[in-house]
Structure formats: structure tokens, C-alpha cells
Amino acid sequence: MPEQTQRLKVLAAGIFSLILALGVARFAYTPMLPLMQQQAGLGVAAAGWLAAVNYAGYLAGALVASLIGDLVLKDRLYRIGMVVAIGSTALMGLTTDPAVWALSRFLAGLSSAAGMLLGTGLILNWLIRHEHRSELGIHFAGIGLGIAGCAAVVELLGHYLDWQAQWFALSALGGLLLIPALAWLPAPDRSGVSRSGVPLEDRPPSPLFLRLFMAAYFCAGVGYVVSATFIVAIVDQLPGLAGRGNLVFLAIGVGAAPACINWDLIARRTGELNALILAALLQIVGILLPVAVGGLAAALFGALLFGGTFIGMVSLVLTMAGRFYPTRPAKMMGRMTLSYGAAQILAPALTGWLAIHYGGYAAGLYLAAGVMVVGTLLLFALRSVERRERAGLLQPAACAAS
16 A cells, blocks of 8 residues: 555544544533433533543543553554444433443543544554654544534434434444544554664653643643533523524534644644644633623634634644654653543533532633633743753753864
8 A cells, every 4th residue: 555545544544533532422422411401301510520520531541541551452442442432422322320321421531532542642653653744633633523523413413313312323423433443543563663764762851841741731621621511501501692502512623623733834833832822822712702702703713713722732732742752652642631631520520510609601611711821821831941951951062062
């Protein structure tokens, strides 16, 4: 098979895996949430706790990914995770028992970690070994496509099917996505060299850099998860926007689909940390627009900004992590995601508590924006640390040259 054709198939496998694991298994819960509250008796607080359980599963998967070094085992767990993604989706429609729903959301979290971390790590490892550009923009387009696609499916099927039948329809869609997600990803190569024989060497960051990086990514997790989980319900509760939540969620997916490619291009010109800072600032605006300005236009523009930035930040961070550890990309990806995932457990539960006390989820958006401000300040500090460390590394060479 020609090398370029093989590259496209590998990237397509990643796209389909993310549509399945992130779109169907994980994010479909967001547009389904108002329907389940109307038809299945799902309460406000319970909705927040189910989201928290989902992210607990994702965190557990991230922990596993951070501990495993064997590429063959990662490949096997990735493939199992794709099958679990379909089963967890079908499980949502089989019962109205909150305990079973919680089990489903936990398994969905595990499967999304398999796609997001193990699958992404395997693909980045393949790209590096075959000496392609080690960027994940095309791969991460699958998240935006998954969000937009599931929002469109739920909106379309909502006119014909009840909540249970919709979960089964989403499961059937997942079955179709499973085929290329598994068939087009080659078995991993465990050799320590690239295709041309160049050794692959890990270059870990300094402890201070890693601590600041993880703290900033924790803040990004809070900024992401509130909108990603509750935006449909939030928009439906805003004056004059009842029933428009799915449209806004669709806009998030539309904004996210090309975002990672765009941020790869921006990072080439500005550097990855500068790109992260810009994305964080724009995301704060996107989070606040629906509640601070109001109206459908502000909600849609905010959704486009949010979709166009949150996944760009994830792509940039995981690409940086993979470059630090080219021989085992999922190692640092998993560690970073532990930080991101911890935020995704705490923030939905806290948002549910705020919703009870303030009569709606909108307070959660202000919380998310405030934490994102802190995260942006940490990114500025991280940029200063990087500059000092580079200066320290370059100084001996400069002295020797003089």
C-alpha cells in the first residue's frame, strides 16, 4: 500500500474511533439529557452525578494509560474499549435504574479514554515512526464530527423515537463506526527506531514544567466540562431559547471539527504555548457569551468559539506530551489526562449543586470561566519557565562558542 494511502487510513481509523468513543459513547449524553429529564425522570442533581461518574471512568482509563508501556497491550485495550463503547451506549436504553445508568457512564468513560489516549498514542507513535509530521489536527477532527453528528442524530430522531429507542439507534451507529476504527489501525511496531533507522528518544520535561502544565490542564478541564455536559440544558433554560439547546450543541461540534487543524497551523507560527494561551482566552469568551450577552446569536457564536478552542487545547497538549515521549506517547498523555479528568469529576457535581441552589446550570458557566482565567495565568507562568529553561540549556553552548 502506498505510504500516503496508509497514512490516510490510519488517520481515518482514529477519526472513526473518536466519533465512536467520544461522540456516541460519551457526548451523546449531552443532547440526550433534556429528553431523559422529560421522559425518564432524570433529576437535575442526578444528571450532574452521572456526568461525574462518566468522567470518573475516563480518569480510571487515563490512569491505566499512564501506567502501561507495552504498545501491544495498549493496542489490545484500545480494541476492547471500542467494543465497550457500543455496549455502554446500548445499556443506557435498557433500564431506568440510576445505578445501571451510572455503570453505563463509567464504562463509557473507560472506552473514551481508550479512544482518546490509547488510540491517539498509537496513531502518534505510528506517525513519528513513519516520519510524518507529528500533529494530531486531522485525527482530533473526529471529536468535533462526533459532537455535531450525535447532536444532529438526536435532533432528527427526536421527532420519531423516544429516549430509549434513540440510545439503541446510537448503538447501531456505533457498530458501523467500529469496523474502520479497528480494521484500519495497523498492529503497533515495538522497535526503537523510525522507518529510516533513526532512534526514538524520550525527552521528559522538567518537574516544574510538568507541575505547572498539569495545573493549567486541570483548569482547562473545568472550563471544558461544564459547557460540554450542560450547555443544552443551560441554553434551553435561557429566556427565549427554549428548545434551541441542541442547535447550540451542534454549533460546538461544527466549531470543533476543523479546530485542531487550525490550531496546528497557529502553533507552527506562534509556538505551542502561545497558541494555548490564545485558545484559553478565546474559550473564556465562548463560555461567557450565552449567559453574559443572551440571545441565540450570542449563544451560537459562543458555541463556535468554545468548540473551536477546547479541542484545540486538548490536541496541542497531547501532541506536546507525545513529543516528550515519542516511544510511549500515552504515558504522559495519561498523566496529563489524570489532571484534566480530575476536573471533570469535580466540576459536574459542583455544577449540579450550584444548579439546585441558584435555580439553573448557568452559574456553572461563571465557575468555568473563572477557573479558566486561573489556567490562563498558569500558562503565562509556564511560558516564562520554558524560556528560562531554554536559556539555561543554551547558555553553556553560547559560552563555549565565545
